[in-house]
Amino acid sequence: MAVPEVKEKYAGRIQEVTLGAGSRGKTVAIGGESTLPFLHFEGTVANRPAIAIEVSDREPDDWSPLLKEAWGDVMGDPAKWAAKAEELGADVIALSLDSAHPERGNTGADDARKTVRKVLEATTLPLIVYGPGQKDKDNEVLVAAAEEAKGERIAIGNAEEKNYRTIVAAALANDQVVIAKSPMDVNLAKQLNVLIGDMGIPKDRIIMDPTTGALGYGVEYSYSVMERVRLAALGGDATLQQPMVLTVGYEAWRTKEARTNDEVPQEWGDWAQRAILWEANTAITLVNTGANLLVLRHPQSVALVRKAIDRLMAGA
Amino acid sequence: MALSGIQIYKVLPQTNCKECGVATCLAFAMKLAARQAELSACPYVSDEAKAMLDTAAAPPIRLITLGAGDRKLEVGNETVVYRHEKTFVHQPGLFLRLPASLSDADFAAGVDKVAGYTVERVGQMLRTDGVAIEGASADAFAARVKQAVDKGLAVILLASDPAVIEAGLAAAGNTKPLIYAGAGADSAALAPLAKKYSASLTVGAAGDLEALAAATEKAVAAGAEDLVLDPGMTGWADALALPAQLRRAAIKKNFKQLGYPIIAFPGSLSDSAEEEAMLASLLIGKYAGLIVLDRFDQAVVYSLLALRQNIYTDPQKPIQVSPGLYEIGEPEPGSPLLVTTNFSLTYFSVAGEVEGSGRKAWLLVADSEGLSVLTAWAAGKFDAEAIAKAVKTTGVAEKINHKSIVLPGAVAGLSGELEEELPGWKVLVGPRESIGIPSYLKLLASQ
Numbered sequence A: 001m002a003v004p005e006v007k008e009k010y011a012g013r014i015q016e017v018t019l020g021a022g023s024r025g026k027t028v029a030i031g032g033e034s035t036l037p038f039l040h041f042e043g044t045v046a047n048r049p050a051i052a053i054e055v056s057d058r059e060p061d062d063w064s065p066l067l068k069e070a071w072g073d074v075m076g077d078p079a080k081w082a083a084k085a086e087e088l089g090a091d092v093i094a095l096s097l098d099s100a101h102p103e104r105g106n107t108g109a110d111d112a113r114k115t116v117r118k119v120l121e122a123t124t125l126p127l128i129v130y131g132p133g134q135k136d137k138d139n140e141v142l143v144a145a146a147e148e149a150k151g152e153r154i155a156i157g158n159a160e161e162k163n164y165r166t167i168v169a170a171a172l173a174n175d176q177v178v179i180a181k182s183p184m185d186v187n188l189a190k191q192l193n194v195l196i197g198d199m200g201i202p203k204d205r206i207i208m209d210p211t212t213g214a215l216g217y218g219v220e221y222s223y224s225v226m227e228r229v230r231l232a233a234l235g236g237d238a239t240l241q242q243p244m245v246l247t248v249g250y251e252a253w254r255t256k257e258a259r260t261n262d263e264v265p266q267e268w269g270d271w272a273q274r275a276i277l278w279e280a281n282t283a284i285t286l287v288n289t290g291a292n293l294l295v296l297r298h299p300q301s302v303a304l305v306r307k308a309i310d311r312l313m314a315g316a
Numbered sequence B: 001m002a003l004s005g006i007q008i009y010k011v012l013p014q015t016n017c018k019e020c021g022v023a024t025c026l027a028f029a030m031k032l033a034a035r036q037a038e039l040s041a042c043p044y045v046s047d048e049a050k051a052m053l054d055t056a057a058a059p060p061i062r063l064i065t066l067g068a069g070d071r072k073l074e075v076g077n078e079t080v081v082y083r084h085e086k087t088f089v090h091q092p093g094l095f096l097r098l099p100a101s102l103s104d105a106d107f108a109a110g111v112d113k114v115a116g117y118t119v120e121r122v123g124q125m126l127r128t129d130g131v132a133i134e135g136a137s138a139d140a141f142a143a144r145v146k147q148a149v150d151k152g153l154a155v156i157l158l159a160s161d162p163a164v165i166e167a168g169l170a171a172a173g174n175t176k177p178l179i180y181a182g183a184g185a186d187s188a189a190l191a192p193l194a195k196k197y198s199a200s201l202t203v204g205a206a207g208d209l210e211a212l213a214a215a216t217e218k219a220v221a222a223g224a225e226d227l228v229l230d231p232g233m234t235g236w237a238d239a240l241a242l243p244a245q246l247r248r249a250a251i252k253k254n255f256k257q258l259g260y261p262i263i264a265f266p267g268s269l270s271d272s273a274e275e276e277a278m279l280a281s282l283l284i285g286k287y288a289g290l291i292v293l294d295r296f297d298q299a300v301v302y303s304l305l306a307l308r309q310n311i312y313t314d315p316q317k318p319i320q321v322s323p324g325l326y327e328i329g330e331p332e333p334g335s336p337l338l339v340t341t342n343f344s345l346t347y348f349s350v351a352g353e354v355e356g357s358g359r360k361a362w363l364l365v366a367d368s369e370g371l372s373v374l375t376a377w378a379a380g381k382f383d384a385e386a387i388a389k390a391v392k393t394t395g396v397a398e399k400i401n402h403k404s405i406v407l408p409g410a411v412a413g414l415s416g417e418l419e420e421e422l423p424g425w426k427v428l429v430g431p432r433e434s435i436g437i438p439s440y441l442k443l444l445a446s447q
Helices: A065-076 A078-087 A109-122 A135-148 A165-173 A186-198 A219-234 A248-252 A271-287 A299-313 B005-011 B025-033 B047-057 B104-116 B138-150 B162-172 B187-196 B209-221 B236-251 B273-285 B298-311 B344-357 B373-378 B384-394 B409-421 B434-446
Strands: A017-019 A028-030 A050-056 A092-096 A127-130 A155-159 A177-181 A206-209 A244-246 A291-296 B064-066 B073-075 B093-098 B118-121 B124-127 B130-134 B154-158 B178-180 B200-204 B227-230 B290-293 B324-328 B337-341 B361-366 B404-407 B426-429
Touching: A050 A078, A050 A299, A065 A078, A065 A271, A065 A299, A078 A092, A078 A109, A092 A109, A109 A127, A109 A135, A127 A135, A135 A155, A135 A165, A155 A165, A155 A206, A165 A177, A177 A186, A186 A206, A186 A219, A219 A244, A219 A271, A219 B298, A248 A271, A248 A291, A271 A291, A271 A299, A271 B273, A271 B298, A291 A299, A299 B236, A299 B273, B005 B025, B005 B047, B064 B154, B064 B200, B093 B104, B093 B154, B093 B298, B104 B130, B104 B138, B118 B298, B124 B298, B130 B138, B138 B154, B138 B162, B154 B162, B162 B187, B178 B187, B178 B227, B187 B200, B187 B209, B200 B209, B209 B227, B209 B236, B236 B273, B273 B290, B273 B298, B290 B298, B324 B344, B337 B344, B337 B373, B337 B384, B344 B361, B344 B434, B361 B384, B373 B409, B384 B404, B384 B409, B404 B409, B409 B426
Parallel strands: A050 A092, A050 A291, A092 A127, A127 A155, A155 A177, A177 A206, A206 A244, A244 A291, B093 B130, B093 B290, B130 B154, B154 B178, B178 B200, B200 B227, B337 B361, B337 B404, B404 B426
Antiparallel strands: A017 A028, B064 B073, B118 B124, B324 B361
């Protein structure tokens, strides 16, 4: 008895979004696939999932010692940090303008411009620029970043339901890409994409961040939300066809498993191995349900995820 | 694939004799379709109808049991392709491969490592399931299988010589081992052995699903019932593509010949323990029934057990944490007291943010029947009364030297009522989202 045909014929396709232009030595395209992750037998996986390395504009005081050990001195200087991240295999630099947070330095638009300029000069890679996650400061520094990097096609974020207009307008005016972040819910993700699209920004300039939890801390919710988003998109729902970015490093490295080795059960095993795997396994689980861009923190998990993606693309 | 009432009605006697206790054959058919009646209630049912209903009632992926007693492992019986459609049912078994080349001491150490590993997460004890033992000579194999079985582990017998396999089967007794004779083995020839010892049997075919289906058909014809599939993954992309095709064929097309759990050996496609862990993670996410590891680092095993627990949580019934008082970072009597609900994700978000802030706090988890803060509040399961009850039953007042409690910002409206329920307490309103907790705690500490 012949095995029945199980290939799906999807009506939709994921939108391709390109980061980088102008003085960037490299551009990075994400999305564009016409099937579920790496099912090369039934569709095209147009672009491999890309890896961004997170770089902060202020030396983080709450990062795991393992990360500090891995990056060393460059953590105090976003330009050097970005250069080193490029050397260690990043496709994209995710620059966090964390110092703009009112409690973490309260720096302003001028500082943001200088930092963005410095980092653009230090690396040939495309950039994501994140605000500090506080509404007014996000608006202030992301507008500055979008203007400063005009012509470079960076991604700026996060645009959220409660605060997207100014950020989207800045992306629109300066030909940048915007990251639309929604809290782990298919309908909220859809709604935000529609609201942002209604401002007139083309679809090839929106990336969505459906939010993830780390392994052991809700990753299964993201797994299922992302799978539902992806199936709807492939089924033809044009409001969910944006490629997906996930801040895996941020989530994985604030888990107890990654942060610390104090008073943890012996069964948790070697700290460094556990912490790196916590990030790498969170990343690969999300790649399994449709992640197109992963923001990571540790050089070793970057290397592991990169090699895994190489292997998964080898079937193309 | 389930049959409709009309499909069932067509093969019933259609005499409306009422002897089954239902007024008409059509009504009886509808009950059968809804699984509210048994076909045996009809005294006149034909063999044709029986055969049809038996086939339809069988699960699309056969349930396979390995091991016995406390460590009995069941895999298969899955009913959906995508987790959100309902839930994944039986978590994949995790095994350690123990090569024949190991010294007796190293073998014993391997068995002990697997048998001795348990770790607690969200109130559940997690552990690996067994060992896959490679056989060389019959005697040595039998001794090793017995050693593992005596420790209570489920066993997979990795051997190709029927005499060696039989020695292993005999040593495994009634613990339902799985025979794995290698990807190219003639599994039909081993079917009688599997039957004799109530063992399950692996059927393999390298990368070719037609050949795999033909091989399972042959094994079934030779008397084997409980099969496991080795689709012969030659790379990581295969490790996603082959299980995806098998799962779809079994569930969407009800293709019985491929309706069995899948076994995978991620170590043979990896260069390091970390890579093996990542491929195993992909296989846990999508469709493996049995995963045989070549390496057993505690950190690897822990991360895989956590992932397995996550993915196999029923999305409709999220894990709850036990209500009670949780200590985050060894709090002192003066540390702040926060309250939230017992939905696991809510708990983890809040606890994670407190931990992430590096500060100490008491976290009071009220019983909201597993609902998140706003949902529980809307359903009346997280109100002033419930919070006051949690304060009293946990005896938190004796552990702290202040009388302040921090409410989630989303239910700020409860503060008045809560002050009435807890006379003498000061009710503070925390941030709406857990992400705001670090700043809030910092602010609180500075006051």
